Amino acid sequence: MGENKMPHIQLPENLGIRYAVLPGDPARAERAACYLKDAKLLAFNREYKSYSGLWNGVPVLVMSTGMGGPSMAIAVEELRKIGVEAAVRIGSCGALQPEAGVGDLVMVEAAVRDEGTSLGYAPLSYPAVADHRLLTACEESAREAGYRCHTGIARSHDCLYRDDNPAIYEDWARKGVLASDMETAALFVVGRIRGMRTASILNVVAACKGNVAEHIGRYVDGETLTAQGEEHEILTAFEALTKLEG
Numbered sequence: 103m104g105e106n107k108m109p110h111i112q113l114p115e116n117l118g119i120r121y122a123v124l125p126g127d128p129a130r131a132e133r134a135a136c137y138l139k140d141a142k143l144l145a146f147n148r149e150y151k152s153y154s155g156l157w158n159g160v161p162v163l164v165m166s167t168g169m170g171g172p173s174m175a176i177a178v179e180e181l182r183k184i185g186v187e188a189a190v191r192i193g194s195c196g197a198l199q200p201e202a203g204v205g206d207l208v209m210v211e212a213a214v215r216d217e218g219t220s221l222g223y224a225p226l227s228y229p230a231v232a233d234h235r236l237l238t239a240c241e242e243s244a245r246e247a248g249y250r251c252h253t254g255i256a257r258s259h260d261c262l263y264r265d266d267n268p269a270i271y272e273d274w275a276r277k278g279v280l281a282s283d284m285e286t287a288a289l290f291v292v293g294r295i296r297g298m299r300t301a302s303i304l305n306v307v308a309a310c311k312g313n314v315a316e317h318i319g320r321y322v323d324g325e326t327l328t329a330q331g332e333e334h335e336i337l338t339a340f341e342a343l344t345k346l347e348g
C-alpha cells in the first residue's frame with residue numbers, strides 16, 4: 103500500500119516536520135526555500151507548493167497556502183494532521199496607518215475576522231489571536247536582525263476589489279488597525295482550535311491610502327523595498343520557529 107497523503111497538500115502523514123513557514127504565493131515558497139540547507143521540492147498540487155529543508159539544523163517545511171481563508175483553513179487542517187505543531191504565515195499586506203511603510207514588517211497580534219472562513223469554526227465572539235510565544239519569537243528575531251517592524255492588529259477580508267474599500271479602510275484605520283490581508287484570521291482561529299501555534303508576519307506592499315492594485319503590481323515586478331521586506335519576513339520566520347526548539 104502507498105503512503106497516506108493528505109488530499110490537497112499532497113504531503114504524507116509521516117512527514118515528521120514540526121515547523122512550517124506559510125507564504126500565500128507559490129513563487130514566494132520557492133524563494134523562501136532558497137535560504138534553506140538541503141532544500142527539496144516535496145509537492146505542488148493546486149495552490150500548495152511545498153519544500154523541506156534545514157534551518158539551524160532543524161527540519162522545516164515551507165508551503166504556500168494560496169489566496170483567502172478557505173485555502174488557508176484547508177492547509178492548516180491538513181498540516182496539523184501530518185504533525186505540524188507551529189506555523190508562521192509570511193504574507194503581503196496593505197498598510198492602514200502611515201507609519202507602516204512599504205517593505206516594513208507587521209507582526210500581527212490579533213486579526214479582525216472580516217472574512218467568512220473562520221465563522222465556520224467559531225462565532226465572532228471567539229478571538230483571532232497569535233500564539234504569544236511564537237509572536238514574541240518573531241518580534242525578537244526581527245529586532246535582533248534590525249528589521250523595521252510594527253506589532254498590531256490586521257484586518258482579514260474576503261474582497262480585495264470592493265467598491266467601498268476606501269471608506270472601509272478609513273473606518274478600520276480609525277480603530278487603530280494597522281494592515282489588511284486575507285488569511286491571518288483563518289490561520290489564527292483554525293490553528294488555535296486544532297492545537298497549532300500560529301503567527302503571521304506581513305510585508306507591507308501597498309502604502310496607506312495608496313492604489314492597492316498598482317502597489318501589488320509593483321511587488322510582483324520585484325520592487326526593491328517589497329523584495330527586501332519579503333526577505334526579512336522569510337528570515338524572521340525561520341529564525342523564530344527554530345527558537346521554539348529546546
Ligand SMILES: O=P(O)(O)O[C@H]1O[C@H](CO)[C@@H](O)[C@H]1O
Pocket residue numbers: 125126127168169170192193194195262282283284285318
Ligand atoms: O501575498 P499573500 O501572502 O498571498 O497575501 C496577500 O496577497 C493576496 C492579495 O494580493 C492575498 O492573499 C493577501 O492576503
Ligand SMILES: O=c1cc[nH]c(=O)[nH]1
Pocket residue numbers: 194195196197262282283284307308314318
Ligand atoms: O492592500 C492589500 C494588499 C495585499 N493584500 C491585501 O489583502 N490587501
